[in-house]
Amino acid sequence: MSTEVVFEDESEFIATVSDIRNDNSEIAYVVCGHIDGNPNLIKILFTGKDTSEISSKMDPNEAMYVLARYEVKFDQLVNGKFIYIHWIGENVPIKQKGRYIVVRGSVEPRFSPYHLQVEASNPEDLDSEKMFHMLNETTGITSRVIETVEVPPWQMRGFTQTQLPQREKKTHFDVVAVSAKGAEVDVLPDVFEAVSKVRSDDDPATWMVAGYMDANPDGPIQCIDCGEGGLDDLTGCLEDLTPMYGLFRVTHTDSDDITTIKFVYIVWIGTDVKPLTKAKVSTHKGMAEALFGPVHVRVYASEISDINENNIMDKIRQQAAQ
Numbered sequence: 001m002s003t004e005v006v007f008e009d010e011s012e013f014i015a016t017v018s019d020i021r022n023d024n025s026e027i028a029y030v031v032c033g034h035i036d037g038n039p040n041l042i043k044i045l046f047t048g049k050d051t052s053e054i055s056s057k058m059d060p061n062e063a064m065y066v067l068a069r070y071e072v073k074f075d076q077l078v079n080g081k082f083i084y085i086h087w088i089g090e091n092v093p094i095k096q097k098g099r100y101i102v103v104r105g106s107v108e109p110r111f112s113p114y115h116l117q118v119e120a121s122n123p124e125d126l127d128s129e130k131m132f133h134m135l136n137e138t139t140g141i142t143s144r145v146i147e148t149v150e151v152p153p154w155q156m157r158g159f160t161q162t163q164l165p166q167r168e169k170k171t172h173f174d175v176v177a178v179s180a181k182g183a184e185v186d187v188l189p190d191v192f193e194a195v196s197k198v199r200s201d202d203d204p205a206t207w208m209v210a211g212y213m214d215a216n217p218d219g220p221i222q223c224i225d226c227g228e229g230g231l232d233d234l235t236g237c238l239e240d241l242t243p244m245y246g247l248f249r250v251t252h253t254d255s256d257d258i259t260t261i262k263f264v265y266i267v268w269i270g271t272d273v274k275p276l277t278k279a280k281v282s283t284h285k286g287m288a289e290a291l292f293g294p295v296h297v298r299v300y301a302s303e304i305s306d307i308n309e310n311n312i313m314d315k316i317r318q319q320a321a322q
Contacts (some may be wrong), residue, residue, distance in 0.1 A: 003184075005106045008035060010045035016047055017111070020069050023080050029068035032059050039063075039099040042107070051131070055123040060089035063100040067111045070135055081135050082114040088119050094196035098187060101290050105184045119286065121294040186220035187283050187291060194226040195292060198247050199263070207234040211244035217280035221228055221245070231309045238304065240270035243281040247292050252316050262316050267294040269302050 006117065009011045019027040031046040031054070041067070046057050051068050058064060066085035088097055108117075111322055116135050187210075194208035208226035212219060224244065225237045234246050246266035253259045267288070269278055297315045301307050 003102050003106055005040050005042050005103050007032075007110075007112075008041060013044060013110070016044060017067060020067055021080075021082070021125070028070075029054055029066060031064055031066050033059070033062050034100070037096065039103045041098060052128045055126040058087050058089065058120075058123055058126065060091045063088045063092060063097075065107055065111060067114065069133060072132070072135060081116070081132060082086075082112045082115040083116045083118060083135060084108065085118045085120060085126065086290075087120050087226070088293075094192045094199070095189075098189075098192045101187070101287060102184070102289075104290070119289060119293075139242060184287060185218070185301070187287075188220050188222045190223035191221055191291070194223045195247055196228055198249050198305045201261070204228045206249045207231070207246065209234060209237040209244055209246045211239070211242045212281075215239075215242040215277070217277045217284075218242065230311075231307065234266070235304050235307055236270050238270065240272040242270060243277065244268040244274055245288055245292060246269075247295070249314070250313070252320060254320050258322075262296040263294070264297045264299060264312055265289070265292050266299045266301060271302050273302075 012034070013030075016027065016030045018023040020030060026049045027047050028051050029047065030044055030249075032042050033045045035041045035043050045064070051070055054066060054068060064085075064087040066083075066087065068083050068085065069080045070083060072079050072081045074283050088100060092100070101121060118125065118131070118134070168177075191208075191210045194210070196214070197203040197205040198208050204225050206228055207230075209224040210221050211224045213222050227233060231248060234248055238244055238246075246264075248264040248266065248267065250262050251259055252262050266270070269281065273281075296319065297312055299307055299312065
C-alpha cells in the first residue's frame, strides 16, 4: 500500500491554505478528508470563517485533517496562530484506521508550519475554549482571551504536541516547537485484529499486548497476545527488555447503576530497555496513540507495580464524577 497522498484539486488546496495564512483573509479554517475511503486521495470538504464551527464538521466515521487560524490577543496586539488537527472518528473501523495511520506522515507536511497539533476523535476535544487555552499555553501566553476556562489535568481523548524545527521568532512569545508527527513504524495486521477484538462488544477478549518484533524499535509492531481475563493476564506478557503496548477493557458502574465500558492504554518501557531504544520508541507516540485510542486512562509503566488496577479504577471514577 502506498504511503503517499494526493489532493483531488492541488491548486485549490494551495490557494485555500494561502488564504488561511493571510491575516487579511476571512477564511479561518479548512477541513479535508479522504474520497470514498481511499487513504491516498484527499479533497477539501469545508472552509469557513468561524473556528467554533469546526467541531460540528467532524464526521465520527471518517479521518479528517484541519488547518485553522486562531486570533490570539497579547498586550493589545492580535496575532494569528495556527493549529493542525488530525481527526480519526470514533466509528472508523480498526483496519481502516490502520490504513489512515500509514499515510498520516505524508499528509501532515502539507499543513505545516503550525504552532500546535491536536489529535482528536471526539468533538469535545475541539471545544473553542480548550483550543485557545492550549494555544496560549503552548505559545507561553497567559490567556487574556478566555479568563475562566478550566482544562482537566489530562484529556480523555486526544493529545497535543508542538512542532519542530524552531520557527523564526517574530516576537518574544512565538513558539519553539517539537515534532508533532513523530516517526512511522510498520504495524502488522494481527495488532489491528486484536485491538478490534478488545473493542468489540461481541468478543470476549478483554486485553491485548503488542510489542516490537525482536525488541527492535525499527519495528514492525506485532501482537504478542490477546485474551480474556484480568489485568494480571495482561501484565504477565510484559518483558523487561522490550517496549510494549497494552489495551485493557474494563466495566464501570456509576452511582446511578449505569454500566459503561472503559478502555485503558498501557505504555510499557521495561527497566532493561536500552536508552537508545527508549529514545527511538518515544518518536512513535503519536502513531501509537492513534492506533490504540481513543481511551479513558493512560498508564506509563516500567515496573509491574506501576500498573495497579485500584489506581486505574480510581481514575475512571474521578472522570465519571466530573
